[in-house]
Amino acid sequence: MGKSYEQKSIDYYSYISKLGNWNTVYKVIFSVGALITVIGADSIGISLATILFMMILSVGVGKIPGKAYLRLMRIPVTFLLMGAVAIMVQIGSGHNSVFYISFFQTKLYITRDSLSLAGNVTLKALAAISAFYMLTLSTPMGEIISVLRRIHVPGLVLELMHLIYRYIFILSETNQKQKDAARSRLGYCDLKTSFHTFSSEMANLLVLSMKKADMYYDAMEARGYDGTGRFWEETKVLTGKQLMYGVFYILLLILVFIILRRNG
Template identity: 25%
Template sequence: MHHRIDALAYINRLRDYPPHQKLVFAFMLFSLGYIAPLHLQMVITLWLAVWIVVYAGIPWQLYAQLLTVPLFFGLTSSLALVFNMGHLPQAAATKDVLLGVGAGHFFLYVTLQGLYQALQAIVRSVTITSTMYFVLLTVPFAQLVTVMRKWGCPPLITELLFLTYRFIFILAEITTEMLTAQRARLGYINCKRGLYSLSLVVSQLLHRTIEEYKEISLGLISRGYNGKLTVWSERGYHPQKRYLFEALAGYTLLLVTTVMHYSR
């Protein structure tokens, strides 16, 4: 999965579009998606899906699979907003109660306001995550680091990001190899053995990661590492006026609609 995402960032249809423009576009939608009303957040999510799936050519199956991550965390975290508990009879007298169950002196209930707040939280998380997916799937990490350096980001931060990004792939690769080996030996044939196998993965993961870190450090030193990581950056970008016009026009329309919504 991780290697496929990294590969798509280099071969998508928007790869020749200037990375700084894609980053600005994603940041503007990120900010707007945080404050926009619910219906406009849904519009932003659908619009980003068009950019990612149609314009960039990312497989919709992969994008749908990625969206399950914010959906899952949104659903699990919104349970506290949906379900409320109070003492009888005050809780039962709440006006917007849709469903309730009494248990002794307590009353577990669901309100219309709670459902709306949960929906807001889920949609906002999906919208904001979609903007980050746009950057992840259309901007190669080397270009991202280059743009951040041009914008004056401290070298320490960019190098930490680069190393963190590298170690994410290392952890994913090590975990996949260990899980595959355990499945081949029927390590997850039942619940008890599955928990034991999972504990082995966790205990060995730190050791393997430290070994990989030592190998990377030796590799950098052998190649003359002087405290600065240099990445290759392509300069032959080909901006298209059509995409630029659509981005500006669409964002302006969303911004004006948001202002009109809150100025009522």
């Protein structure tokens, strides 16, 4: 599958997830609470526990295919690893380093502190992503926007969120069709041809995006759009089973905290 499938799958899985019938406000509070906990705890153990628990919720309880979940994690993990390298590698004399290489008149080196800091920051960011994936892979954007509207986020911001989110998929699908057409005509047969094809695709994508924007806006107005998006909302009751998972998460964090405390 192409990249467009990976982007679409976020929206697709939000409709088929078994967590879709959970109360939306509860899921938002759950994910934001997990995010705040991870940042506030500043602990590798807490981050690992959050990553594991959110994966179990999304894959085990929500029934999202494990391969799809890992594929969606691939892009943020790539950026996080690049950031970790930037944090881990230092430039200087290499004092107290565990590894170094000479680089012109200086050294690139890694210390235990920089290695620990890079691991902590990376896992903390990955835990935060896992928490929000639990929300986005089980909740359609319209329901998330509805929750934000309840806490009085400005309407203009919410409209831009929804329109930009939907338009990403439109551009992605258009770009994928262009790539498929170019490949069928050997547009990527060598490096020089690939650069020419890519530049042509970007130019065409700009023109097509403007045309599609006009077309979709006309379609929205024809359906009564007046600047405010209104979404049908299903009443989702907060049940004891849903609260039970929140309690399990809190107990898991307490257990991890106790273990870390005993080990110093």
